[in-house]
Amino acid sequence: MTLIEELSKAFYIARKDMRVYYLKAPNFTYGLLMPVALYLAFSVAGNLNPGTLISGLVSLVVLFGSTSIEAVAVVMEKTNGTLERLLAAPVGVFNILLGKALAGFMLGPLTAVVVLIPVTMISGTSVANPLAVFFAIAVSSFAFAALGILVSVYAKWIPEAQMYSNFLRFPMAFLAGAFIPVETMPGFLQVVSRLLPLTYSIEAMKEGMTNVGMTGTYLFDMGVLLVFSAVIMIASTKVLEKRLG
Amino acid sequence: MTTPAIDATDLHKKYGSLTALDGVSFTVGKGFIFGLLGPNGAGKTTTIRIMTGLTRPDSGNVSILGHDIKTDTIEAKKKIGVVPETSNIYEEMTAEQNLVFAAELYGVPSKERRKRAAELLEDFGLAERSHDLVVGFSRGMKRRLTIACGLIHRPEILFLDEPTTGLDVQSALALREQIRRLNREGTTILLTTHYLEEADQLCDTIAMINRGKIVAFDTPENLKASVTGSRVIELSFSSPVRETDLSSIKNVIEVHRIGDKLRLIVGDAEDIIGEISDFARSRKLNITTINTLKPSLEDAFLKITGLNPEEAVKDKEQPKPRRNDG
Numbered sequence: 001m002t003l004i005e006e007l008s009k010a011f012y013i014a015r016k017d018m019r020v021y022y023l024k025a026p027n028f029t030y031g032l033l034m035p036v037a038l039y040l041a042f043s044v045a046g047n048l049n050p051g052t053l054i055s056g057l058v059s060l061v062v063l064f065g066s067t068s069i070e071a072v073a074v075v076m077e078k079t080n081g082t083l084e085r086l087l088a089a090p091v092g093v094f095n096i097l098l099g100k101a102l103a104g105f106m107l108g109p110l111t112a113v114v115v116l117i118p119v120t121m122i123s124g125t126s127v128a129n130p131l132a133v134f135f136a137i138a139v140s141s142f143a144f145a146a147l148g149i150l151v152s153v154y155a156k157w158i159p160e161a162q163m164y165s166n167f168l169r170f171p172m173a174f175l176a177g178a179f180i181p182v183e184t185m186p187g188f189l190q191v192v193s194r195l196l197p198l199t200y201s202i203e204a205m206k207e208g209m210t211n212v213g214m215t216g217t218y219l220f221d222m223g224v225l226l227v228f229s230a231v232i233m234i235a236s237t238k239v240l241e242k243r244l245g
Numbered sequence: 246m247t248t249p250a251i252d253a254t255d256l257h258k259k260y261g262s263l264t265a266l267d268g269v270s271f272t273v274g275k276g277f278i279f280g281l282l283g284p285n286g287a288g289k290t291t292t293i294r295i296m297t298g299l300t301r302p303d304s305g306n307v308s309i310l311g312h313d314i315k316t317d318t319i320e321a322k323k324k325i326g327v328v329p330e331t332s333n334i335y336e337e338m339t340a341e342q343n344l345v346f347a348a349e350l351y352g353v354p355s356k357e358r359r360k361r362a363a364e365l366l367e368d369f370g371l372a373e374r375s376h377d378l379v380v381g382f383s384r385g386m387k388r389r390l391t392i393a394c395g396l397i398h399r400p401e402i403l404f405l406d407e408p409t410t411g412l413d414v415q416s417a418l419a420l421r422e423q424i425r426r427l428n429r430e431g432t433t434i435l436l437t438t439h440y441l442e443e444a445d446q447l448c449d450t451i452a453m454i455n456r457g458k459i460v461a462f463d464t465p466e467n468l469k470a471s472v473t474g475s476r477v478i479e480l481s482f483s484s485p486v487r488e489t490d491l492s493s494i495k496n497v498i499e500v501h502r503i504g505d506k507l508r509l510i511v512g513d514a515e516d517i518i519g520e521i522s523d524f525a526r527s528r529k530l531n532i533t534t535i536n537t538l539k540p541s542l543e544d545a546f547l548k549i550t551g552l553n554p555e556e557a558v559k560d561k562e563q564p565k566p567r568r569n570d571g
Contacts, residue, residue, distance in 0.1 A: 009349065009350060009352075012346065012349040012350065013350075019337070019338060019342070020335050020337040020338060080333065081329065081331050081332075082335060084329060084333060085333045085347075088297050088298065088299060088322065088325075088329075089322065089350040089351060090318075090322040090323045090350070090351060090352070091319075091350060244299065244300060245260075245301060
């Protein structure tokens with residue numbers, strides 16, 4: 001089977017997931033409303049500057065959105081028995097999960113734009129390099145979708161997947177610079193923040209918003225997110241294959 | 246030598262300390278309907294899951310039309326259609342969308358997808374509902390659509406796990422006819438079923454599996470012939486009678502209660518009916534019904550697996566007719 005055939009099957013799975021799972025309620029509650037509510041509460045109390053607000057908020061929306069759809073899309077497939085239908089088809093496990101990650105990856109930019117445009121207009125902030133910001137959103141979206149898949153292959157029920165996701169999402173939200181700049185954190189927390197993909201996502205978006213050209217930091221951040229995505233996708237494939245026995 | 250459709254060799258599978266399969270081997274020739282029968286937990290579903298690449302055996306091999314399911318998985322999967330026991334279609338999509346998605350997964354050329362979907366919807370009596378969301382379908386309609394999804398890529402081998410479970414009698418009859426039609430058109434079919442009458446009607450060859458081992462492998466007629474030498478009489482009385490009392494009748498070997506009826510396995514005695522009449526008269530009982538039955542596949546199944554009829558029927562949801570000659 002050619003690479004194009006395999007990738008096209010991943011695309012068909014992604015398109016099906018968009019059709020079936022995008023409008024499920026948990027995607028709105030966990031994916032959009034929760035990060036926005038969290039952020040609004042924090043911004044009122046924390047007096048954040050617009051640059052931090054926008055990059056942090058957009059990254060959070062992407063994180064919550066992409067991980068939430070995977071919790072729904074992967075776990076519902078398991079509970080409904082439809083995952084077996086995918087697994088019985090002539091498609092490799094990696095490509096099934098790639099299709100799922102692509103659906104999460106495409107949801108991220110959609111929700112991010114819904115948030116980014118009004119927040120940017122209201123705050124009057126200008127975006128120096130919209131293309132760089134868009135790529136940062138897209139790559140972050142894929143990385144967080146991959147993270148959502150890894151969580152979901154372990155979970156049996158959607159609430160269980162959301163619970164595992166929250167174990168990762170909330171500490172990340174507070175330690176990755178969404179609310180508090182990383183530079184102001186104690187030394188050891190700065191080291192911890194460097195282990196979190198959200199840190200690189202927020203940093204890349206800040207770079208895109210403030211620099212017209214693509215900086216070394218931006219490219220490094222994007223590289224880290226891509227390597228993170230690849231490692232997590234391979235790990236998820238191994239976990240699912242092992243779980244199948 | 247012709248390549249068999251399915252060649253399973255010495256399959257072993259354990260889940261923790263539970264042995265699911267213990268050296269299962271069989272071969273299915275091209276163009277046959279093969280039945281895999283056994284009580285719950287016997288290993289049927291594990292066998293199907295291994296043959297369809299959903300589970301890996303601890304040891305042993307499965308070859309699908311010459312493709313090893315472990316090492317040549319994608320090519321082997323292209324040759325098979327899989328219909329699991331539970332319908333697994335997307336309820337948020339229409340019937341046509343489900344079929345087209347299945348076609349996409351199996352690499353059916355884009356020009357063919359909608360055409361084949363329309364043909365299958367017609368064949369399975371779903372054409373009028375093709376653009377309706379599956380969520381509003383009846384169980385029988387979902388079952389038919391699940392089977393249609395398994396056929397969209399025109400597989401050479403079709404795996405059907407409990408195809409008629411939960412269907413009403415009319416839907417089950419229609420589905421059996423569709424299975425026969427597919428087979429006439431050249432599809433090799435492997436099915437598991439609880440309904441032994443169904444297996445008897447459909448299958449060319451049957452393997453009985455119990456506790457992870459194949460305990461019988463033959464044609465339905467040969468399996469039924471294996472229980473000759475004894476006769477089966479099913480009867481009911483006007484008042485309750487204990488099994489132990491009936492056991493006292495001469496030449497009665499075994500007595501089983503099935504609902505309000507009693508089934509007697511009797512030796513080859515000429516006047517057993519007279520013996521039973523004497524028994525009834527002596528206890529002032531009327532015989533309400535009495536039938537002498539030909540050995541059925543169920544009798545063969547019970548004899549081979551060692552189960553009693555109550556155990557064998559407890560999972561069944563669908564009444565089965567029995568042939569009788571008395």
